[in-house]
Amino acid sequence: MTDVLKEICNSKRLEVARRKAARPLAEVEAAAREASAVRGFRAALETKAATGPALIAEIKKASPSKGPIREQFDPPAHARAYQAGGAACLSVLTDEPYFQGADAYLVAAREACSLPVLRKDFMVDPWQVAEARALGADAILIIVAALDDGEMAEIEAAAIDHGMDALVEVHDAAELDRALRLKSRLIGVNNRDLRDFSVDFERTYELVGRAPPGCTFVAESGLASREDLDAMARKGVRCFLVGEALMRQADVEAATRALIGTD
Numbered sequence: 213m214t215d216v217l218k219e220i221c222n223s224k225r226l227e228v229a230r231r232k233a234a235r236p237l238a239e240v241e242a243a244a245r246e247a248s249a250v251r252g253f254r255a256a257l258e259t260k261a262a263t264g265p266a267l268i269a270e271i272k273k274a275s276p277s278k279g280p281i282r283e284q285f286d287p288p289a290h291a292r293a294y295q296a297g298g299a300a301c302l303s304v305l306t307d308e309p310y311f312q313g314a315d316a317y318l319v320a321a322r323e324a325c326s327l328p329v330l331r332k333d334f335m336v337d338p339w340q341v342a343e344a345r346a347l348g349a350d351a352i353l354i355i356v357a358a359l360d361d362g363e364m365a366e367i368e369a370a371a372i373d374h375g376m377d378a379l380v381e382v383h384d385a386a387e388l389d390r391a392l393r394l395k396s397r398l399i400g401v402n403n404r405d406l407r408d409f410s411v412d413f414e415r416t417y418e419l420v421g422r423a424p425p426g427c428t429f430v431a432e433s434g435l436a437s438r439e440d441l442d443a444m445a446r447k448g449v450r451c452f453l454v455g456e457a458l459m460r461q462a463d464v465e466a467a468t469r470a471l472i473g474t475d
């Protein structure tokens with residue numbers, strides 16, 4: 213595990229311990245059962261991917277590598293613009309200390325549109341999965357580098373139990389092998405190296421050829437243009453997760469449309 217990821221996960225474990233102490237699992241589970249019905253995340257992605265690029269558009273205010281990304285930050289307006297621009301799904305950062313995210317951003321964004329929403333956070337405990345569903349999230353992220361096999365399986369089982377999809381994030385062949393021990397066949401390849409924050413699309417290219425049939429691959433991070441997406445498509449990748457490049461645009465809807473080529 214890289215130092216940055218280790219630091220983030222250590223701080224997340226403390227945060228989750230505090231949250232759990234304030235709100236027992238039974239209470240979060242009850243709230244999860246009351247939440248609005250799950251919107252199919254993987255299904256929405258695959259439906260779009262059948263006819264063109266399928267975009268998971270991310271709502272991200274800041275990041276450890278880039279600092280503040282967007283001043284004028286309005287999650288519901290962003291959600292509507294992403295949907296109008298043709299995105300298949302949303303991703304909303306909820307981690308506060310490192311990404312200036314918030315649970316409230318996810319709730320507001322999801323209410324403002326009809327797209328399925330990924331809770332983008334560092335999952336270290338199945339309790340957070342119930343919490344994610346209680347907030348309305350339709351999918352969660354499992355970062356293979358951050359967890360052991362037992363933890364990953366437990367977190368995935370909680371997601372399945374709540375009818376949610378899990379996007380399983382890898383960055384090399386060994387992590388892909390571990391990801392394939394899980395049930396989910398929705399694999400994200402992070403092109404960003406968390407040691408030095410460099411981006412290399414080769415990471416996706418290398419791994420996409422190694423996966424068995426039936427896997428849906430999502431290329432993540434550093435994608436900025438239609439040309440980037442076209443290059444990925446030539447290697448057989450049709451699903452993309454894009455944050456920063458869209459968050460920096462004045463006209464988010466037009467930028468989304470231009471990125472996925474629907475204008």
Ligand SMILES: O=P(O)(O)OC[C@@H](O)[C@@H](O)c1c[nH]c2ccccc12
Pocket residue numbers: 270272332333381402432433434435453454455456457
């Ligand atoms: O803003 P970008 O370069 O388009 O990247 C989006 C997304 O891939 C990135 O935010 C991300 C990928 N994996 C993560 C894990 C946690 C937090 C954030 C991420």
